[in-house]
Amino acid sequence: MDFYKNEPSLLLAVDCIIFGFNGESLEILLIKRGFEPERNKWSLMGGFVQPDENPQQAASRILKKLTGLEDVYMEDCGIFGDPDREKYGRVVSIAHFALIDTHQYQHIISEEFEARWFPLKEQPELIFDHPQMIEKAKQKLRMKAALYPILFELLPEKFTIPQIVALYEGVYDTELDTRNFSRKLLSSELIIKLKEKDKENSKKGAFYFRLNKDIYKEKIMSFLSYLPSWSLNG
Amino acid sequence: MDFYKNEPSLLLAVDCIIFGFNGESLEILLIKRGFEPERNKWSLMGGFVQPDENPQQAASRILKKLTGLEDVYMEDCGIFGDPDREKYGRVVSIAHFALIDTHQYQHIISEEFEARWFPLKEQPELIFDHPQMIEKAKQKLRMKAALYPILFELLPEKFTIPQIVALYEGVYDTELDTRNFSRKLLSSELIIKLKEKDKENSKKGAFYFRLNKDIYKEKIMSFLSYLPSWSLNG
DNA sequence: ACAAAAGTGTTGATGTTACACCCATGT
DNA sequence: ACATGGGTGTAACATCAACACTTTTGT
Incomplete structure (x- = not known):
C-alpha cells in the first residue's frame, strides 16, 4: 500500500500578505521575527501546514494567530518553491493574501509578535523571497479588482x-x-x-x-x- | 541549525490540466493511469516535485513527459490539500493548467500513457479531486482571458x-x-x-x-x- | 443559379472623459 | 466671506450590439 514511499517529502509553508486599508492609504502588516532563522528581521507572517489542515486552513490559522480575526477574505497568490530558497531545509511556501479593515485589527495588538503596518511603498527589507510574494499579491489583487469589487473587503x-x-x-x-x-x-x-x-x-x-x-x-x-x-x- | 525539525513533512505533487484547441473545439488531455493507486482510471497527468526542482519546473517536466512539448504556457491554478484527499498518504497537489495547440501534439502519441483528448463537456469520471481542479482551471482561464489575449497560446x-x-x-x-x-x-x-x-x-x-x-x-x-x-x- | 460561410456598413444606444459649476460648512 | 473638499450637469467623444447587406466560390 506504500505506493509513494520512494517519493521525496518536504515542508509546506504558508506566508500571509496582509493588506489593510485605514481609510486613507493601503498598508501591509509585517512582523519582526522573534525566532530563528533570520531572527529580528522583518518578514511576512507565516507557518507550516499541519497534518490536520489544508493549506487554506493553515493560512487562516496563521492570520488569526497574528490578528485575532476570523472569516477574513483570503486567497492564494503564488507558489514559492525554489530548491534553495531557504538554507535550512526544503520548504515550499504558498503565498496568500488577506484583505482586512485595519480598524478591526488596531486593538488586538499581539504581544507575541512585533507587528507593524507599513505603507505599501515604504516596505523595509524582507527575508527570503518575501518581496516577490508581495509583488505577486499586488498583481493578483489588481487583477481580481479589475473584474469584480473585491476591494470592498478592505472597507469598514x-x-x-x-x-x-x-x-x-x-x-x-x-x-x-x-x-x-x-x-x-x-x-x-x-x-x-x-x-x-x-x-x-x-x-x-x-x-x-x-x-x-x-x-x-x-x-x-x-x-x-x-x-x-x-x-x-x- | 535544525530549526524546522519538528515540523510535519508531506508529499507535494503537481497535476496538469492540459487544454488544447484543434481549430474547432476546446479539449482537455487525460491519461488512463497505468500505475497504482487507482490504476486504469482516467486522471490528469501528475507527478511529485523532486528535490532539485521547483513546482513550476515539476509541472513542465511532467507536461513534457506526456506530450514532448517544451516552452508551453503554464500557470498554477489552485492548491488541493485536504488532509484526506488521498488514501495512501498526505499529498498536497498544485494544479497547473497548460495551453497547447493540439496539432503540435498529435504525432507524439506517447506509448507509455494511454492519453486521449476529451471535449470539455464530455469528461469521463476522474479520480480524487481532479474534477474540481479542472473547474478551477476553467475559471482561471476565463479570468485571464477576460483581461488579456491569453487564448492565443492555444492557436497555431x-x-x-x-x-x-x-x-x-x-x-x-x-x-x-x-x-x-x-x-x-x-x-x-x-x-x-x-x-x-x-x-x-x-x-x-x-x-x-x-x-x-x-x-x-x-x-x-x-x-x-x-x-x-x-x-x-x- | 444557389447555398453557405466570410466579411462590410450603418445605426441607435450606451458608456466614458473632461471639466464647468454649484453645494455645504468651519473658520 | 471665502476656502475647501463634495458632488451634479453636460457636451464631445468612443465603443458596442444588432442586423441588413455584399462578397466569394463550390456544387
Whole structure:
C-alpha cells in the first residue's frame, strides 16, 4: 500500500500578505521575527501546514494567530518553491493574501509578535523571497479588482466615496476622477447611501455608504463569465 | 541549525490540466493511469516535485513527459490539500493548467500513457479531486482571458478568425457575433492578415492571420494596470 | 443559379472623459 | 466671506450590439 514511499517529502509553508486599508492609504502588516532563522528581521507572517489542515486552513490559522480575526477574505497568490530558497531545509511556501479593515485589527495588538503596518511603498527589507510574494499579491489583487469589487473587503461597514477612491488609487497607483468614479459606483447600486456624514476630512462632509451585500454577491457569482474587454485598442 | 525539525513533512505533487484547441473545439488531455493507486482510471497527468526542482519546473517536466512539448504556457491554478484527499498518504497537489495547440501534439502519441483528448463537456469520471481542479482551471482561464489575449497560446501559427471565435465561444460557453468580434480584433492590430486562405470550412474561404507578437507582448505587460471595468451596471 | 460561410456598413444606444459649476460648512 | 473638499450637469467623444447587406466560390 506504500505506493509513494520512494517519493521525496518536504515542508509546506504558508506566508500571509496582509493588506489593510485605514481609510486613507493601503498598508501591509509585517512582523519582526522573534525566532530563528533570520531572527529580528522583518518578514511576512507565516507557518507550516499541519497534518490536520489544508493549506487554506493553515493560512487562516496563521492570520488569526497574528490578528485575532476570523472569516477574513483570503486567497492564494503564488507558489514559492525554489530548491534553495531557504538554507535550512526544503520548504515550499504558498503565498496568500488577506484583505482586512485595519480598524478591526488596531486593538488586538499581539504581544507575541512585533507587528507593524507599513505603507505599501515604504516596505523595509524582507527575508527570503518575501518581496516577490508581495509583488505577486499586488498583481493578483489588481487583477481580481479589475473584474469584480473585491476591494470592498478592505472597507469598514461605513465608508465614504472619497475613501473608496483613495483605495482604488492606492491599489492601482494612479489618480482617478472622484466625480466620475462615484457616479459609476452609484449607478451600480452596489452601495447604499446613509443619512450620516463624515465631517473629519472636509467642511461639507461626505456621506457614508454601506455595501449592498445582495448586489455584491451577485457580482461575485457572475464575474467568471465576463467576456474579454481587453482594451484591445490603445 | 535544525530549526524546522519538528515540523510535519508531506508529499507535494503537481497535476496538469492540459487544454488544447484543434481549430474547432476546446479539449482537455487525460491519461488512463497505468500505475497504482487507482490504476486504469482516467486522471490528469501528475507527478511529485523532486528535490532539485521547483513546482513550476515539476509541472513542465511532467507536461513534457506526456506530450514532448517544451516552452508551453503554464500557470498554477489552485492548491488541493485536504488532509484526506488521498488514501495512501498526505499529498498536497498544485494544479497547473497548460495551453497547447493540439496539432503540435498529435504525432507524439506517447506509448507509455494511454492519453486521449476529451471535449470539455464530455469528461469521463476522474479520480480524487481532479474534477474540481479542472473547474478551477476553467475559471482561471476565463479570468485571464477576460483581461488579456491569453487564448492565443492555444492557436497555431496560422489561424482564421472563425477559429478564434470558436475558441472564445468554447471557453466562455456562449455564442459570439463573429462579425463584431473580428472587427474588434482587427482594430487592435493584434493579428496580421496573411495572403493565404483556409478553404476547408467554407466556399468563400477565410483568410489566415498570424499573431503580432510585439503587440501581444505589450498587452501582456500592461494588463496588470487595467482599471475596474466590472460591469458595474447590468 | 444557389447555398453557405466570410466579411462590410450603418445605426441607435450606451458608456466614458473632461471639466464647468454649484453645494455645504468651519473658520 | 471665502476656502475647501463634495458632488451634479453636460457636451464631445468612443465603443458596442444588432442586423441588413455584399462578397466569394463550390456544387
